Every structure is written in C-alpha cells, then in structure tokens.
Amino acid sequence: MGFRKVSLKRMREAWEEYKNICDTNITVKTEFSQKTSQFVTAEIPAPITYTLKGFINYIGLTEAGFYTTYNKDERFKSVIARIKTECEIDARKKFETGTLPSQLSGLWMSNYGYSTKTDANVSGAVPVVISGDDELDD
Numbered sequence: 001m002g003f004r005k006v007s008l009k010r011m012r013e014a015w016e017e018y019k020n021i022c023d024t025n026i027t028v029k030t031e032f033s034q035k036t037s038q039f040v041t042a043e044i045p046a047p048i049t050y051t052l053k054g055f056i057n058y059i060g061l062t063e064a065g066f067y068t069t070y071n072k073d074e075r076f077k078s079v080i081a082r083i084k085t086e087c088e089i090d091a092r093k094k095f096e097t098g099t100l101p102s103q104l105s106g107l108w109m110s111n112y113g114y115s116t117k118t119d120a121n122v123s124g125a126v127p128v129v130i131s132g133d134d135e136l137d138d
Helices: 008-023 052-058 063-070 074-096 102-112
Strands: 026-033 038-045
Touching: 008 052, 008 074, 052 063, 052 074, 074 102
Parallel strands: none
Antiparallel strands: 026 038
16 A cells, blocks of 8 residues: 555554554464474464554655655654554553563653663652651650
8 A cells, every 4th residue: 555645544444554564464374283294274363563654654655755755744643653652552462461572661661751770879868758646755
C-alpha cells in the first residue's frame, strides 16, 4: 500500500488496518517430529507491536515525509497523538501478558520514557519534627 497525503478518515482507517496486520501476524515454524520422523510445519500466532515508524512505512512514506506532510496540519495532531498513545499501550500490554519477552521490556519501553534505573542516593539529614505537648527532658 503506498499513498501520500490522505484524508483524516483515511488515516484512521489505515491505522486500524495496520493494527490488524500487527495483531494477526503469523510466523511459520518447521520442526522435526520424532514420532513421525517427518518435518512438521505449523503457523503460530506471533503478534508484533504497533510502532509509529511501522505505520509510516505501511502508508508508504519516509519518516521525514510523514512529519513534513502531517506535523504542520492541525487536523492530524490528535490522530498522531492517539497513534503514539496506542503504540505505548500496545507495547505495555504485550509485555505484561507475556506476548513479548520481558527481557526486552526495559529497552523497548525506554522509547516511551520508562526507565529501569532506580535512584537510591540519599543526601543530607532527614529532619525530625516533634509536635504536641510533650516536652523533651534535658
């Protein structure tokens, strides 16, 4: 599928088409069966994550061409924002359900601002506040 500037309605339709392609992706595996002494081929569901770059490729544009064509057009900003949000939600869902290997989650989710880094630095003293009618003994 290759097209250039499309209507808002057509972009929404193309986005739904792209998500369906990602969700229904199939991989073919061939393994040798010890029982039958033959090679067995199976189609296995292998959904892939939605990405803005993948969608841009699906509609037949380069990334630069996409942003040049759509970024300046106010009518498309909400659709592009929705696409970005749905990409993030899809990736999280696929990691959380085990569809994608969790070992990749830190790397993949860093694209959306998530981090596996924890900050355990403590600096300075923690103030203690004493309140109430209790008096300190000297």
